[in-house]
Amino acid sequence: MSKQKLLLVDTLCSTYKIDVSFINELRGVGLLKVKTIEQSEYIHIDVLSDLEKMIRLHQDLNVNIEGIDVIFNLLQKVESLQNELTSVKNRLCLYEN
Amino acid sequence: MKFIDYYKILGINKSATEKEIKKAYRKLARKYHPDVNPNDKEAEKKFKEINEANEVLSNPENRKKYDQYGKDWKHAEEFEKAKQQQQEQQQYQRQYSGSHFSESDFSDYFESMFGKQTSSRGSRQQMKFKGQDYNAELVLQLRDVYKSHKQIVTVNGKNIRLTIPAGIENGQVIKIKGKGGAGRNGGPNGDLYIRFVINNNTDFKREGSTLYKTVEIDLYTAVLGGTITTATFDGKVKLKIAAGTQNGAKVKLKGKGFPVYKKKDQFGDLIITYTVRIPTHLSAKEKELFKELQKLR
Numbered sequence: 001m002s003k004q005k006l007l008l009v010d011t012l013c014s015t016y017k018i019d020v021s022f023i024n025e026l027r028g029v030g031l032l033k034v035k036t037i038e039q040s041e042y043i044h045i046d047v048l049s050d051l052e053k054m055i056r057l058h059q060d061l062n063v064n065i066e067g068i069d070v071i072f073n074l075l076q077k078v079e080s081l082q083n084e085l086t087s088v089k090n091r092l093c094l095y096e097n
Numbered sequence: 098m099k100f101i102d103y104y105k106i107l108g109i110n111k112s113a114t115e116k117e118i119k120k121a122y123r124k125l126a127r128k129y130h131p132d133v134n135p136n137d138k139e140a141e142k143k144f145k146e147i148n149e150a151n152e153v154l155s156n157p158e159n160r161k162k163y164d165q166y167g168k169d170w171k172h173a174e175e176f177e178k179a180k181q182q183q184q185e186q187q188q189y190q191r192q193y194s195g196s197h198f199s200e201s202d203f204s205d206y207f208e209s210m211f212g213k214q215t216s217s218r219g220s221r222q223q224m225k226f227k228g229q230d231y232n233a234e235l236v237l238q239l240r241d242v243y244k245s246h247k248q249i250v251t252v253n254g255k256n257i258r259l260t261i262p263a264g265i266e267n268g269q270v271i272k273i274k275g276k277g278g279a280g281r282n283g284g285p286n287g288d289l290y291i292r293f294v295i296n297n298n299t300d301f302k303r304e305g306s307t308l309y310k311t312v313e314i315d316l317y318t319a320v321l322g323g324t325i326t327t328a329t330f331d332g333k334v335k336l337k338i339a340a341g342t343q344n345g346a347k348v349k350l351k352g353k354g355f356p357v358y359k360k361k362d363q364f365g366d367l368i369i370t371y372t373v374r375i376p377t378h379l380s381a382k383e384k385e386l387f388k389e390l391q392k393l394r
Contacts, residue, residue, distance in 0.1 A: 093297070
C-alpha cells in the first residue's frame, strides 16, 4: 500500500502531544485502525478527523477511552437516525399536497 | 452591548472557588461540546458562551477585572492599558477553535473588556490542528439535479467549483475535502460539508430514483382503451391505455425515473397512476345514453 495517505503514529503522537499508549488503547477498543508497514505504525489520513475528535474528548472533556467508545457509538446512531429522518421526510413529500 | 453574567452562565455564585469553576465548566462543556453535538447551532452557541465564561473566570486576573468592573465594563480601559504590553507579548492558541469555530467568536462584551486575546490555556499551543470544518447549504431545483453539472459556489468568500452529481437527494450532505478553514500550525485544512436542499416544483414526486406522477384519463379512454401522450422527466412518451383501466391503476415505465446517484447511465422507474376523469355537466343526450348503458348492465 502506498504510504502517501498514511500518517506515522510516532509523528502524530509528537504533533498532538499524546502518548502512544492512547493510540494503542483506541486500537484496543476498535476505535482506530493502525497499519504496520516495515515495523512502523501508521493510520490512514481519512481517520485523522476522528482521531482529533477523540483527542479533544479525552483532553478537553476528560473522557476516558470507554467513554469515547460510547460517545462514538451514540454519534453513529444519531447520524443514522438523522439520515433516516431525512429519508422519511423525503417520503412524506409523496403524500403531501 | 449587553453585560454578560459569566457566573450565571456557569451556574455558580460569585464566591465560587477555582475548583468549582472548573467543575461547572467541565460539566457544561461535556453537555454542549461541538464534538458531541454535531450540526447543533444552539449547542455551539451555548458552548461559546460557556467557553467565554470560563476564559474570564478561570483566569484570576481576568476574573478580578470582571468582578471589579463587570457591569461598568466601559471603564475598564485603564486596567486594560496597564496589562496591554504584557498581553501583546503572548501568543496564545484558542483551545476549541480547531475544528468548530473561529477565534473571533468571543462576544463584543468580552472583546471590549479583555481585547482580542485568545485562550490562556497554553497546554496545546503549537499543536497542529486540522482547520475548521465549514457547513453550507445549497438550494437547487429538482430539474437541476437530473443531470450532473458543474457549479461555482462561494463559501466564506472563496469560490469553489463543484461537480454536483445527478440524482443527489434532498437533505444529502457531501464532503469536499480540504475546502474548509486553513489548518493551524501546519495542520491540514478543514473540510466543507454541503447540505443539498432540493426543491420540487414539478408534477413528479420523487423517492430516491423512483418518480411518481398522476395522469388523468377521460372516462371513454379508460373504458374503451386508447393512447395518450404524457411528459416524463426527459421528454414525452406515448402510452397505451388498456380497455377497462380502473381509477388508481398504476403502470411502471422502466428507466424513466430519476438518475441513480453516482451510477452512470442508471435510472429508476417512473410510476404513473391513472385517475379517471368522470364527465360532469352532462347534456340531456349524454344523460340519456348513460341511462341506456346502465340498463344494459
